[in-house]
Amino acid sequence: MNLPTEQSSQQWDHLVAQVDRYIEAWETAGEPPADLTAFLPDEPADLRQLVLIELVKVDLEYRHSQNISPLRIEDYLQRYPELGEPDGISCDLIYEEFHVRQPGEPDLAVDEYYQRFPDQKEALQRLLGKETVLGSTQLYGQKTAIRPLHPGEQIDDFDLLLQLGAGSFGTVFLARQQSMQRLVALKVTGKATQEPQTLAQLEHPHIVRVYDQRVIEDEPMRLLYMQFVPGGTLADVIKQTSSLPYQERSGQTLLKTIDQSVEQAGQSPLDHSAAKGITANSSWHSVVCQLGIQLAQALDHAHQRGVFHRDIKPANILMSAAGDALLADFNVSFDSRLEGASPATFFGGSLAYMSPEQLEACNPTLSRGPEEVEGRSDLFALGIVLWELLLGEHPFRDDRLAGSWLTTLKEMAHRRKTQSPQPPASMTGKSPVAPLIRVLSKCLVPDPADRFQTGQELVEALELCLRPRASSLLLVPEKGWQQLVRRQPVPALLLAILGPNALAALVNLIYNQQEIISRVPEHAAAFYRTVLLINGIVFPFIILFGYFASRRLRRRLQLDLKSASPDKDNSQPIRRRVLNAGNHAVIIGIVIWLSAGILFPLIMQLNAGTLPGTVYLHFVISMLLCGAIAAVYPFFFVSFIALRAFYPLLLAGNPPSASDCQQLTRISQQASRYLLIAGGVPLVGVTLLAFNQSTSVLAHSVLSVSGLIGFMIAFRMHRLLQLDIAALTGSHN
16 A cells, blocks of 8 residues: 555554564563553544454464464454444454454354454454455564575675665665676565566566566565666655746656666766657656656557556556656556466555556455456556646645555545546646546546556546647637537538538629620619529528538537536447538538529529520629538638537547548548649639629629639638648657
C-alpha cells in the first residue's frame, strides 16, 4: 500500500514502524509483549485502531505458530475494548484467527465462527465459504528472512555498488556483473516469483529488460538481474516537481531531476540539447503526454501477450538518462498463458493506484476475484499516475487510513466509484491542458466499459493532445456556437444550404432581368409570376427535405447531449453520414437547380406563350451557372459545421478511427475540387457576358463582385477545412 500524500505516507510509515517494533520486542524476548497499547499511537483514532488490528493479527500469528498461550478474538476484545469500536469486530480480524488456527486444526469447522459471531455471519460465509484457501489479511505482511546486504559486498557474480531502493518484494542494488563486466540492477529477494518468465515474453523499449536470475540455495536468496536504468523513478520526479507552481514546471524540470539521479548513481548525465523527444523547452503537459504515450505503448504490448501488471505506480516506473519512461516490477502481473500461474498467485499491489475493481478483488469479503482485474485496470492506474505527475496531487485524495483493512478497501473503492477527479478551473475550458485532463478523466471513470479499452486507444488519445488544433477541435465546449448548432441542427444546416442558394437566386434574378427580360419587356409579368412559383416550390422543398433527412442525426445528437459518455462504437454509421453531409448538400443543390433550369422555361412558356430560342438558352445557362455556385458553397459551410459541431460530439473525445481518417482525406480532396469550381464559374459567366456582347454594367458588376467575394469566402473555408482535417488525421498519415 502506497498512499501518495504526505500525511498518509507518514501514517503508513508509523504503522510499519510500530509493527516492526512489536515483532522485534517479541523475537528479542521470545514471548509476547505484555501490553499492545504500548505500541499504539495516541491519535488519530482511525490510525490507532488500524495499528491495533494489525498488531493483533501479528500476535495471533506468533502465538499460534509457536504455541505460546494462544488467544481468541474475544480475549483480545476483553483486553482492548476499543477493538470493537464503533461497529464491532472487524471481519478480517475474525478471519485471521481462522487462518492461523487452521494449519494446527485441520478439522476446524467454520460453523464455530458463525455461532461465535452471528452478526458477522453473512460476511464470514463469503470469506470462509470460498473453495480457495485465502492467505493472511495482514496489511503489513511478514518479511522474508534474508540476511541484510550492503554496498561493497560481493554476492555470487555481483559486486554491490549502491542501494537503489527497497520494498516489500526485496532490495535493489546497482551492481557490477563480473563475468559480463556490465552494470546491472540487481533485485535481491527471499521468495520465488514468476517475474523472469513473465518478462522474458516482453521485449519493448519501454519495459525494463530482465537478463536472468540466480538462486542461492544456502541463503536462501534469489538474485534477479536486469537492465540498469540510471535516471531514478517517476516517484522521484513527482516528489521534486509537485512542490513547484505548475507554471514553473517544464521539460527542463524533468531533465534536471533525472540528471541528479544519474549523478547519484555515479554516471555522467547526457547532453539533452539534441534530444528529439522531451526537451528543456517542452511544456509540462506535453511532458506528461509523451511519458504517458510510452507507458501506454508498453502496457499495450504486455496486454496483447496476456500479461497484466496490476502494480502500476510511480515507484515502478524507471527513467532513463535520456528522459524516457520504462515500466518495471511485474511482480503481481497475471499471465494467463504462464503454466502454473493462477490469478491469485501473486495478487497485490499499491492500493492508492488501484482501480475500484482491483480494490474489490483485494477485499476477501466480496465475490470479485483477481481474474476479473485485467488490462483496463492497468490503464486506470496509469491514469492516476499521470494525473499525479501533471497536477502534483492524487486525484482521489486518499489521505487517511480507515479503521481496518477492509474498511479502507471499501472506502477507497467507494471513493473511486462516486467521486470524479476535479482539476483546477484554470485547466478546463480552452486551456491547452484541458484535452489532457479529458483523456485522464476517461482513464479514471468507474466502469471499465467506459474507459479506454486498450493501451493503443490511450496512445492515440494522448498523441492527439500533442496536436493543439486537433485537441481543440475534439473538445466539446459548454458554451458557444457549436452548442447552439447541436441543439438546433436543422435550422443551422438549412441556413448553410439556403443562404448560398438564396444569394444565387438573387444573382440569377438580376442577370435574367438585365440580359433577358430587358429584351422582351412584354413578358416581364409572366417572368415574375414564374419566379414566385418556382421559388415557392424549391425553397419549401429544401426545408422539408432537410427536416426529414436529418431525423436520425437529430435523435443521435439529442441522446449524446444528454449522455455523460457518448457511445463512440455505435456512432460509426452516423459519423460517416455527418462527414458526408457536405456532399449531400451539393447533390441537393444540383438537383434543385437542374430541375429549375428545366422547369423555368416550360412554366414561362405556359405563362407567356412561345419565346425565342435564345431566351430559352439564356435561362438554361443562367440556371446552370448560378446552380453550380449555389451547389458548391453549401459544401464548405455544411462540412465546416459538421466537422466543428457534430463530429467531435460523436467521437466522444476519442481520436478519429482509421476509416474516419480515410473519409476525411477524401473530403479534403473534394474541397480542393469545389474551390476550383467556386473560382472558375464566375469567370465563365463573365466570359459569356462578354461573348454575348452584353452592355449591362449591373449584370457585369453583380456577377464579378459576387464571384470575387464568394471565392474569397470559399478560399477561407477551404483553408480552415484543410487545417482541421490535417490536424485530425495526423496520427494516421
